[in-house]
Amino acid sequence: MSNLCIPTVDLSPFHNEGDEDGKNAVKQIIGEACSEYGFFQVVNHCVPLNLMNRVLELSRMFFEYPKEEKLKYGPGPGSGVPLPAGYNRQPEHSADKNEYLLMFPPGSGFNVYPNDPPEFREVLEEIFSHFAKMGLLLESILNECLGLPPNFLKEYNHDRSCDFMVALRYFPATETENNGLSEHEDGNCITFLFQDNVGGLEVLKDGKWIPVPPTEGTIVVNVGDVIQVLSNNKFKSSTHRVVRQQESRHSLAFFYNLVENKWVEPLPQFTKEIGQPPRYKGFLFKEYQQLRMRNKTHPPSRPEDVIHITHYAISTQGRENNVK
Template sequence: MTIPVVDLASILGHSDEGERKKAVNEFGEACIQFGILRIINHGLADEHVNHSFEVVQQFFDRPIVEKLDSKPVSTILPAGYGKIDSHFGSSEWLMVCQPCLDINMFPSDQPEVSETLEKMYQNFQKLGAIVENMMNEYLDLPLNFLNQFNDDRSNDILMCWRYPPIAEDKPNTIGREEHQDTNCFTFLLQDDTGGLEYEKDGSWMPVNPMKGSLVVNVGSTIQALTNKKLMAARHRVWKPRGRNRHSFAFFYNIGGEKWIEPLPKFAEEIGEAPKYRGFFYKELLQARLKKEKNPLTLLDEVIDLDHFATRN
C-alpha cells in the first residue's frame, strides 16, 4: 500500500485559499490514516540535497580516527560521530544538535561538513514550523497553539546514517529494528537504495525512494496529545545489498520539561477517556537515548508510549 503524497506548493507559494486548505486536509488525513506520508515541493532544493549526500558520504569515508574528532565538548545527547555494533551489525551515525552547531564540533579541516549540515538543519527547522502549523490547523487547535506549546527549538536533532551493505549470499538483515519515534514528527531523506518499511494493519510495506520527496512520520508526542486520533508510524530499515545506504533524519522535538497528556479537545470535551496518563517528555526521551547509547539494551528495559497508557 503506497503512502500518500502531499504537494506543499500551495502552502509555500501564493495559491488561493481553497488550494491551501486542500493541502492541509490531505496532510491531516494522511497523518490519521497512515501516520506516514511523502511531501513534494517542500522547499529543499535538489542541488543542496544531492550535495549534502555527497558531503556526508565523504565524511563517512574518512579514517575512523578523523571521524572520532567530530565530537562536541558537552551535551546530554550522544552527539557527534558514533558507531553502533549490535546483533543487527555495524552502522555509523553523525548526530547534529544546536549545541553542536554553537561550538562547531567539526575539525577545522572539515568546514564543508559543518556548513552543509548547518544549512540542512536550518532548512529542516523552517519546514518543521510549516508542517507544525498545518497540523495545528487541521486539528482545529487555537491559532499557533502547537507553536507556542513547543517553543524550544534547541532540542531538534539531525541524524546522518550510514548502513553498510550485507553480502549477496546472506539473508536479509535489519539495520534498524521496528520502532516509533518519540518526538512530534520526523523528516526523512533516503538515498536510492531503499530499505525503509512501515507497518499498516499488521503488514510491513516498503517506502520506496522517490526523487524530490521527503518522508514525514508522526511521533509519539502527537499520538499522546491527540489521544490516538493521530498514530505514530511504526517503521524499520533493512540493510542494503552491494552498497552503503545513506539517509538523513530530522527530529522535530519538544522540550524535555514539557508535560504531555491528551488535550481536553480529544478527550474530556468529546466524552472520551484519556488513553494516556500525563508524563514529562524527558521520561520518554531518556529511555530512547539509553537505547541509542547502548544498542544492546534489552527491549523490556526501553520505555515507549505504551508504558504511559491508561487501563480503561
C-alpha cells in the first residue's frame, strides 16, 4: 500500500470576503490535485457536521429495515426516473456487495417516493441543497483552474435537474471476499462523498492504491469523466474502489451531473488553441450513460469488455489526423 495521501483543502477563503491570497492558494492546490490524483478532500465547506452525522444515522436505520420494507421505497408510477431510483440491492452474482437508496433533487419531477420515511426524506433534501451549492462553488473553482472564460462551466452545465444522491451500505467482508465496489471511474462532472469511520475507499495512482481514511467533517471530492474529456486529460477522472471491512460501511455520495442531451467533447482551449490533438471523439452524454448502465444490468463476462470513457478515445493516428 502506498504512503501517498490525497490533498486536503480548506475552503474557508471562499466564505470570507476579500481573502484573494487564500483563494489563489486553494485554487493552486485543487488544480494540482485534479491533475495528479483526480481527488482531494475539503474542510470548512459549510455543510453542517450535525447534518452529515444525522444523514449517516438515518441511513443506518433505513438499511436495518426488513428487505420487504426497503423494497417499498421507490419512484411512483409515471415518475419518469431515468436511473434505478429508490432502494436497490446489487444482485447476488454481482462482484459488488452493497445496497443503496438513490434520490433525485426536490422539484426535479423525479423525486416521487410515496413511501419515503418522512424524516429521512427531509434530511436528505436539506443536505441535497447544501451539496448543490457546493457544486456551484467547486465548479467555479475548476473553471478558474482550467483557465476557462468566466462562468463557462456554469453556463455549459446550467441544468441541475439530473443531479442525484445515493446513500450506500457496504456489507462486511467475508473470509473469501472483500470487494464492496469494483474499481471504476465516475461518469459525471464532480462527485462529493462523506463516509463513516469504517473506511475502505481507495484511489489508484501510478499503479498503487491510496487509501482515503475517513476524517470527521471532511468531504471527498473527485472529478468525473466529463471533466476529463472537456479538459482533454488535463484533469483526471481517477479509478477508485471500495474494499469491504469487518463491519458494514455507510456513506453518502452526491453526483453533480450533466443533462442527458448534452454534447461532450474536448474543448478548443485544450486542443486547437494550443496545437494539441483531441484525445476523445465527441458523444451525447445520454449515450455514454446507457453504455455505463449496461455494464451494471448486463455485466460483461470479461473485465476488459466493461465500457469506460476510453470507449471514445481517439487512437494516436486518429489524433494526428485531427490536428489542423
